Amino acid sequence: MAPDITDLPHPDRTDLRLTDVLFALSDPERLAIVRQLADGPLEMAQCHLSDPSTPKSTKSHLMKVLREAGVIRNETLGRGRRLSLRQDDLEARFPGLIGSVLGASVDR
Amino acid sequence: MAPDITDLPHPDRTDLRLTDVLFALSDPERLAIVRQLADGPLEMAQCHLSDPSTPKSTKSHLMKVLREAGVIRNETLGRGRRLSLRQDDLEARFPGLIGSVLGASVDR
DNA sequence: CAATTGGTTCGATATTTTTCGAACCATAAG
DNA sequence: CTTATGGTTCGAAAAATATCGAACCAATTG
Numbered sequence: 001m002a003p004d005i006t007d008l009p010h011p012d013r014t015d016l017r018l019t020d021v022l023f024a025l026s027d028p029e030r031l032a033i034v035r036q037l038a039d040g041p042l043e044m045a046q047c048h049l050s051d052p053s054t055p056k057s058t059k060s061h062l063m064k065v066l067r068e069a070g071v072i073r074n075e076t077l078g079r080g081r082r083l084s085l086r087q088d089d090l091e092a093r094f095p096g097l098i099g100s101v102l103g104a105s106v107d108r
Numbered sequence: 109m110a111p112d113i114t115d116l117p118h119p120d121r122t123d124l125r126l127t128d129v130l131f132a133l134s135d136p137e138r139l140a141i142v143r144q145l146a147d148g149p150l151e152m153a154q155c156h157l158s159d160p161s162t163p164k165s166t167k168s169h170l171m172k173v174l175r176e177a178g179v180i181r182n183e184t185l186g187r188g189r190r191l192s193l194r195q196d197d198l199e200a201r202f203p204g205l206i207g208s209v210l211g212a213s214v215d216r
Numbered sequence: 217c218a219a220t221t222g223g224t225t226c227g228a229t230a231t232t233t234t235t236c237g238a239a240c241c242a243t244a245a246g
Numbered sequence: 247c248t249t250a251t252g253g254t255t256c257g258a259a260a261a262a263t264a265t266c267g268a269a270c271c272a273a274t275t276g
Contacts, residue, residue, distance in 0.1 A: 006273095054265090056266095057266055063224095078274080079272070101205065163235075171254095184242085188243090
């Protein structure tokens with residue numbers, strides 16, 4: 001049977017590409033999502049965008065870019081989704097990178 | 109008199125924006141340029157792209173993106189240009205970032 | 217089972233970024 | 247002064263990304 005739509009593909013730790021990760025982090029909205037997840041996993045419904053009226057399809061697309069780059073994990077939880085930062089995988093593949101990004105002061 | 113075309117604008121250290129820097133570094137060709145400059149300044153003519161037949165206008169545009177993000181400095185030197193990585197400024201503004209990027213293994 | 221909630225996917229359109237030739241500019245060399 | 251070299255800028259076209267509504271799907275609730 002075909003893979004259930006509810007479990008989305010995640011790249012393996014060893015397959016993470018630096019340029020893809022940097023690109024995913026280079027958008028302010030996506031970076032803000034990552035900052036929220038730095039404090040721990042979050043249900044997607046509790047992960048808010050700067051503009052709360054953003055359509056859900058747009059939000060879903062932002063998550064897709066982050067997920068496909070290997071920055072976040074997106075798993076089914078109940079009827080929603082649980083988002084988490086792949087901090088260990090990122091640290092293993094690109095030591096120091098995610099820490100410096102999270103540590104950087106927020107842009108004005 | 110109008111500013112000479114030969115000295116290009118560079119953002120001040122304090123004005124560097126994380127997302128712009130990450131975006132500039134997120135392109136494989138631009139990242140390769142940055143890696144070359146990690147060993148020290150280089151004349152632009154000696155800074156080679158993966159495809160040597162790339163038009164000079166394209167090469168110039170790659171440098172523009174890096175310069176406007178504050179990643180590199182581009183100064184007149186003789187009849188050419190001297191390129192350098194703004195390592196100190198990057199380190200001051202985003203501690204650890206450029207080091208982790210340069211330290212990361214090259215993508216396959 | 218029906219309705220609601222929370223989310224993905226698809227397709228079209230808008231926006232951004234890239235590419236590249238042509239024109240142009242400044243310096244150095246003849 | 248003329249030519250060659252090394253580069254920027256402009257404008258148009260191509261390619262990549264983002265946005266968003268509609269359709270759809272799965273789990274929970276009534």
